[in-house]
Amino acid sequence: MERSLLVKELENCLGKDKVISDPVDLMYYSYDSSFLARLNRFIPDVVVTPRSTEEVSAVMQIAYANDIPVTPRGAGTGETCGSVAIKGGLVMDLSPWDTIEEIDVANMQVFVRPGVIHAKLNERLAEYGLFFPPDPGSSIMCTIGGMVANNASGLRAVKYGCTEQYVLGLEVVLPNGEVIVTGGIQSRSIKNVSGLNLTKLFVGSEGILGVITKIRLRVWPKPKGRGIVMAVYPSLDDAPASVLEVYQAGILPSGIEILDQSAINAVNMYRPEINLPQGEAILLFEVDGNPSSVEWEGLKIKEIASRRASQVEWATEPKRMADLWEGRSVVATAAARVRPDGSRVFAGEDISVPLAKVAEALRSIRSLGQKHGVKVVNYGHIGDGNVHTAPVIDPEKPDEVEKANRLVDEIHRLAVTLGGSTTGEHGVGAVRAMYAELEHGPAVKVMQAIKKALDPKGIMNPGKVFLPEGE
Numbered sequence: 001m002e003r004s005l006l007v008k009e010l011e012n013c014l015g016k017d018k019v020i021s022d023p024v025d026l027m028y029y030s031y032d033s034s035f036l037a038r039l040n041r042f043i044p045d046v047v048v049t050p051r052s053t054e055e056v057s058a059v060m061q062i063a064y065a066n067d068i069p070v071t072p073r074g075a076g077t078g079e080t081c082g083s084v085a086i087k088g089g090l091v092m093d094l095s096p097w098d099t100i101e102e103i104d105v106a107n108m109q110v111f112v113r114p115g116v117i118h119a120k121l122n123e124r125l126a127e128y129g130l131f132f133p134p135d136p137g138s139s140i141m142c143t144i145g146g147m148v149a150n151n152a153s154g155l156r157a158v159k160y161g162c163t164e165q166y167v168l169g170l171e172v173v174l175p176n177g178e179v180i181v182t183g184g185i186q187s188r189s190i191k192n193v194s195g196l197n198l199t200k201l202f203v204g205s206e207g208i209l210g211v212i213t214k215i216r217l218r219v220w221p222k223p224k225g226r227g228i229v230m231a232v233y234p235s236l237d238d239a240p241a242s243v244l245e246v247y248q249a250g251i252l253p254s255g256i257e258i259l260d261q262s263a264i265n266a267v268n269m270y271r272p273e274i275n276l277p278q279g280e281a282i283l284l285f286e287v288d289g290n291p292s293s294v295e296w297e298g299l300k301i302k303e304i305a306s307r308r309a310s311q312v313e314w315a316t317e318p319k320r321m322a323d324l325w326e327g328r329s330v331v332a333t334a335a336a337r338v339r340p341d342g343s344r345v346f347a348g349e350d351i352s353v354p355l356a357k358v359a360e361a362l363r364s365i366r367s368l369g370q371k372h373g374v375k376v377v378n379y380g381h382i383g384d385g386n387v388h389t390a391p392v393i394d395p396e397k398p399d400e401v402e403k404a405n406r407l408v409d410e411i412h413r414l415a416v417t418l419g420g421s422t423t424g425e426h427g428v429g430a431v432r433a434m435y436a437e438l439e440h441g442p443a444v445k446v447m448q449a450i451k452k453a454l455d456p457k458g459i460m461n462p463g464k465v466f467l468p469e470g471e
């Protein structure tokens with residue numbers, strides 16, 4: 001179908017105010033936060049901003065009838081080119097559709113449309129003493145629709161898990177425009193084991209199976225107390241050993257973060273006044289809950305960490321907690337400072353490895369950085385093995401881009417070799433689709449068969465999650 005005809009048909013269907021076709025406006029939709037999008041421009045043919053299930057369905061029917069690729073998009077904060085139309089076609093921007101439809105306090109759940117921003121939802125829930133626990137670093141920007149599609153999580157996943165644990169049901173518009181509700185059409189129950197678990201299928205499906213138009217989320221009581229232990233380790237291997245000892249003492253912290261030596265140096269270069277103590281690793285244990293259990297757990301962690309760490313501090317006073325946490329807060333920005341002309345690129349940035357392999361992974365990444373001549377800063381969620389690696393290069397120099405790409409390829413392969421995953425948080429998108437076979441083996445064929453059953457024409461977010469059969 002010719003582009004001008006498509007634009008006309010979409011305008012007739014949605015009204016002109018919900019169709020974007022001006023080339024300058026389309027540029028805004030040509031990127032997300034990924035390195036791939038920084039190096040390329042993927043400009044869609046047209047963008048639509050539907051605000052009802054009927055409108056989403058009508059657009060899908062037009063796309064389906066005319067074989068037009070559709071890429072759903074939330075806030076575009078993804079790191080993998082997931083919300084970018086790499087094969088052209090139509091981008092469906094769900095971010096303006098940001099209604100919190102109902103907070104059902106009596107049943108501890110909330111119904112939202114896909115464009116609701118994570119932080120705004122938690123602001124509203126706080127009025128009832130509740131919260132939606134997954135906590136991505138992009139909280140003030142990312143949408144709940146994008147979080148569900150990417151199964152997002154954050155540094156508190158060690159205790160609270162990922163988005164999937166909270167999704168009770170979804171309304172989804174399928175590629176042919178049909179609408180389904182997963183988790184029971186009338187259901188407000190929290191437990192439900194009836195039927196195949198289609199909710200789990202759509203969570204983390206990265207827009208390749210359908211458009212998520214409504215989300216039923218479980219919410220939790222918001223803890224009242226919080227405390228932080230900071231521990232400095234002369235030897236990297238002692239850090240994961242301490243983590244295990246804390247677990248074996250019967251304590252599950254709400255966050256356990258690591259800064260390795262590269263991250264400690266980056267923070268101290270960026271903000272010398274933070275003055276992080278020197279060591280091969282710093283761990284930050286966060287505990288939350290009711291104030292008396294927080295106190296008990298914090299002191300116990302302090303005692304355990306002191307067996308291996310050279311310096312340990314426990315704090316519950318807000319100002320002191322903020323000071324202890326400050327190095328962790330700034331590390332993502334600080335990474336770029338390890339080179340005066342450097343820029344941090346988001347590639348290979350969130351591998352996940354078994355807990356027992358975290359120290360090995362960090363050491364191997366350091367060696368790979370030296371091998372390829374690229375500075376890398378490492379930090380992350382040691383409590384669940386999710387490591388953030390930050391390569392720092394001059395992206396204007398093609399040879400440095402080439403080196404970074406080779407490094408990142410080896411980091412992804414290292415994760416699989418160590419028994420981990422190419423992504424613990426940000427998803428596959430376009431940038432990791434080529435590793436699907438390596439990571440999942442014959443299971444990829446089953447994924448492709450499910451995709452074909454729901455999307456026989458292959459119009460939903462093509463080029464993402466796994467390569468098409470035969471490529």
Ligand SMILES: Cc1cc2nc3c(=O)[nH]c(=O)nc-3n(C[C@H](O)[C@H](O)[C@H](O)COP(=O)(O)OP(=O)(O)OC[C@H]3O[C@@H](n4cnc5c(N)ncnc54)[C@H](O)[C@@H]3O)c2cc1C
Nearest residue numbers: 074075076077078082137138143145146147149153207212
């Ligand atoms: C500074 C920063 C920090 C970050 N920290 C974290 C973190 O701690 N943890 C983490 O997990 N991620 C993190 N991210 C990555 C990103 O923010 C998350 O993956 C987030 O969930 C994406 O939400 P979004 O609304 O921006 O979605 P987008 O980037 O717009 O889309 C992401 C994917 O979801 C699909 N999608 C979006 N909406 C829908 C829908 N309604 N129906 C179907 N498919 C849809 C898109 O097609 C795409 O594949 C971070 C990103 C940045 C820039």
